[in-house]
Amino acid sequence: MKSPSNGSFARTLIGSLLFSLLVTACASGTALVTGVKREPTNPATIRLIHTMPEGADVIARVEASSDNGFTDQGSLDYAVEELKKQAAKVGANTLVITSTGNSVKGKSVTGLAVFTR
Numbered sequence: 001m002k003s004p005s006n007g008s009f010a011r012t013l014i015g016s017l018l019f020s021l022l023v024t025a026c027a028s029g030t031a032l033v034t035g036v037k038r039e040p041t042n043p044a045t046i047r048l049i050h051t052m053p054e055g056a057d058v059i060a061r062v063e064a065s066s067d068n069g070f071t072d073q074g075s076l077d078y079a080v081e082e083l084k085k086q087a088a089k090v091g092a093n094t095l096v097i098t099s100t101g102n103s104v105k106g107k108s109v110t111g112l113a114v115f116t117r
Contacts, residue, residue, distance in 0.1 A: 027082035029064035038091025043084040056114040062086040067106025075107040087113035
């Protein structure tokens, strides 16, 4: 006979795995490198702006989309986080947001991954 704690552990484990799948499958993104890639940066340190700074080096055009938020704003937030990850992979320290909108995959965001001095 199983002890009650084994069933509880199994439910907790399954719940954790489902939550992990939900969190990791929140958004998708791409980067089209058009300049010179740099060493990867930390997505948390990427600055978001709407106007291209003078003297910035464009590294890539980046796009991301998500439909996994509980609201439109939540989906947009997931897409922006994915956009920052894509920009960080190519070595950007700044992300110039060029458009936001809707796509077949939910909310979408497009931008330029740039390096500023």
